[in-house]
Structures are given as C-alpha cells and as structure tokens.
Amino acid sequence: ELQDEAQQYTWHRLLKVRGWLLMFRSYYGLSFNPFDKQMAREKDRFLSRDISEMLSRLDYLKDTRGIGLFTARPGMGKSFGLRCFAKGLNPNLYHMEYICLSTVSVMEFYRQLCSVLGVEPRGGKPGMFRAIQEQILYLYREKKQPLLLAVDEAQYLSTGILEDIKMLMNYGYDSLNCFTLILCGEPHLNNTLRKPVHEALRQRITVHYNFTGLTDSEVAQYVLHKISCAGGSASIIEQAALSAVHSHSQGNPRLVDNLMTNALTLGAQMEKKAIDTEVILASVSSQNLG
Numbered sequence: 332e333l334q335d336e337a338q339q340y341t342w343h344r345l346l347k348v349r350g351w352l353l354m355f356r357s358y359y360g361l362s363f364n365p366f367d368k369q370m371a372r373e374k375d376r377f378l379s380r381d382i383s384e385m386l387s388r389l390d391y392l393k394d395t396r397g398i399g400l401f402t403a404r405p406g407m408g409k410s411f412g413l414r415c416f417a418k419g420l421n422p423n424l425y426h427m428e429y430i431c432l433s434t435v436s437v438m439e440f441y442r443q444l445c446s447v448l449g450v451e452p453r454g455g456k457p458g459m460f461r462a463i464q465e466q467i468l469y470l471y472r473e474k475k476q477p478l479l480l481a482v483d484e485a486q487y488l489s490t491g492i493l494e495d496i497k498m499l500m501n502y503g504y505d506s507l508n509c510f511t512l513i514l515c516g517e518p519h520l521n522n523t524l525r526k527p528v529h530e531a532l533r534q535r536i537t538v539h540y541n542f543t544g545l546t547d548s549e550v551a552q553y554v555l556h557k558i559s560c561a562g563g564s565a566s567i568i569e570q571a572a573l574s575a576v577h578s579h580s581q582g583n584p585r586l587v588d589n590l591m592t593n594a595l596t597l598g599a600q601m602e603k604k605a606i607d608t609e610v611i612l613a614s615v616s617s618q619n620l621g
Contacts, residue, residue: 355599364595365561366588371411373418377556379549379584381542385412388538389513393425393479396508398500398535400524401515403542406585409515413481426476431483437491448478464499471509478510485516490528497532544582547574553584554591568606575611590614 356364363370376382385401389412392399403409410431417427428447435443441459445452450462471477482488488496496512514520518541524533545553551573555565572594580586593614598606601613 355595358599359563359567359595361558361561361563361595363561364592365557365563366591366595368585368588370561372560373415375560376411376415377553379408379545379553381540381544382408382412382415384540385409385542386416388540389416392511392513392538393420395537396477396511397537398512398514398532400520400536400539401513401542402518402520402540403515404517404544404583406583407542407544408584409542410483413483413513413515417481420479422476424476425479426470426474427479427481429481429483432485432487435487435492437489437495440488440492440495444480447480460495460499467499467510479513480510481513481515483515485514486520486523487516488514488520488523490526493523493529493532497535500535545577545580545584545587546582547577550577550580550582550587553587557591566605569608571608572606572611575608579611579615589618593618 356362381403388399388401401409401412413429417429420427430443430447432440438456441456441463442452444463445459448463448466450459450466452459454462467478500508500510500512521541523529524536551570554568554573554576558565558567576587576590576594580590590611594606594610597613597617598610601610603610
C-alpha cells in the first residue's frame with residue numbers, strides 16, 4: 332500500500348510539473364521549453380567561445396589526424412559540441428564513431444571498438460587488436476573515409492587502455508596517422524595524461540582545449556538566443572535577471588538551462604510578465620532546497 336501511495340504521489344507530481352511547463356510555455360509565448368536539452372538542435376546552436384574553439388580545432392584535426400583532447404567540467408557542452416561537429420561532416424569523406432564510457436576493462440573497451448567498427452570481437456585481445464587495426468586501415472586506404480573516433484567520458488580510461496590506444500595508432504613504423512582520436516573528459520584527465528607512463532601518448536596530442544564556461548555577456552546572449560529559438564521575445568526577461576543567472580550558474584550551460592526552466596515555471600506561477608531578479612533568486616532557493 333505504501334508503495335502504491337508513493338507511486339501515486341510521484342505520478343501526481345509529474346502531472347503537476349507537466350502542467351506548470353505547459354503553463355509557462357503559453358504564458359511566455361514559447362513553442363517549447365528552450366532550455367530542455369532534448370530540444371537542443373545542432374542547427375540552432377549558440378556559438379559560444381568554447382564551442383567555437385572546439386569546432387575550429389576539430390576541423391583542423393580531421394585532416395591532420397592524431398589526437399585531440401577536450402576537457403571540461405560536467406554540463407559545459409563538450410558532448411553537444413561533438414554532436415555539432417559530427418552533424419557537419421561529409422559522410423562520404425569521413426567515418427565518425429562515438430563511444431561514451433563508464434568504467435571499463437581493456438577487454439570491454441576492445442569489444443566496444445569492435446562493435447562500433449562492425450568487426451567480430453573474437454580471438455581475444457590480440458585478435459581484436461588486429462581486426463581493429465585492419466578495419467581502420469581499410470577505411471583510410473580503400474574507402475578513403477578515415478575514421479574519427481570520439482571517446483566521451485575519457486577520464487575513466489585506465490592506464491592499460493591508454494597504453495593500448497598508443498599502440499593502436501602505430502602504423503607503418505609510426506610514420507602514418509590513419510585515424511583521428513578525440514578524447515573528451517573532465518579536467519582530471521589532464522592530470523592522468525601528465526603521468527610519465529603516458530609521455531609517448533601525450534606527445535601525440537595535436538590539439539588541446541579546456542572549456543572555460545560562458546562569460547557574463549555570453550550567458551545573456553545564450554539565454555536570449557534560446558528564447559528566440561522557441562519563438563519568444565527578449566522582453567520576457569530583464570537585463571538584471573540575466574546578470575543574476577550568470578552569477579548563480581558560474582557560466583555552466585547546464586546550470587543555466589536548469590535555472591531558467593525553474594525561473595520560467597516560477598515566473599508564470601507568480602504571474603510575472605518578465606523574469607526579474609526576484610524570480611531568479613526564488614529559482615536558486617528552490618533548487619538549493621530540492
């Protein structure tokens with residue numbers, strides 16, 4: 332009975348939240364919640380300094396090949412940046428694959444690589460290693476579609492996997508770069524790669540960028556851009572409120588999205604024609620309590 336009551340409470344709460352979301356969309360003239368990550372479309376991306384820097388480095392890397400390293404705190408937009416880059420690639424010229432890691436063993440990593448490359452994961456580690464290298468070489472020489480392999484959450488890569496990645500990139504007595512490796516992870520990935528054991532791998536890093544977050548002016552532009560994409564007017568949020576969003580989000584896009592979703596919901600409930608600092612502070616307080 333207690334479980335049924337808990338489920339009913341959760342269901343009613345979800346319906347209530349959905350009702351609030353529908354209310355603020357109508358109240359502020361929005362066609363959808365512009366701060367819902369599921370609604371983020373690559374073509375509507377906001378070109379922040381971080382995303383621009385990432386895209387320009389990836390554009391350089393795709394033809395020079397080698398390793399690109401991109402680090403950022405959670406929620407800074409590196410995975411979305413990868414999506415934008417992949418969307419802009421010509422599939423006739425490049426073969427891009429994406430792996431998102433949790434903690435994995437060397438063997439599990441090899442099986443994932445085999446899976447995304449479409450080769451049979453057999454013969455143990457030596458067999459999979461050969462099959463992966465052969466497929467990468469085939470894409471490069473025969474299909475003329477060099478591989479771009481993006482490994483997200485790369486801070487989970489163990490020493491064993493990092494050492495094997497170095498060996499995977501050895502072609503023609505280390506004279507040929509057949510594919511591009513894109514490592515994305517949290518900042519402590521940098522500390523891992525600074526260890527002496529990874530010196531050879533670190534020397535292969537062609538480009539490196541660490542996300543710094545949205546500046547004060549970028550937060551304002553980001554919020555207004557998102558509102559515009561949903562058909563809303565810039566007048567629904569005050570300038571002072573935009574500065575308050577930056578102060579409480581520390582330039583983290585995910586935190587901006589969460590804060591603004593909450594602010595729009597509260598603003599509609601409070602019948603505010605425009606989101607002001609009072610609504611932002613109330614949103615911050617409610618999130619801290621939650």
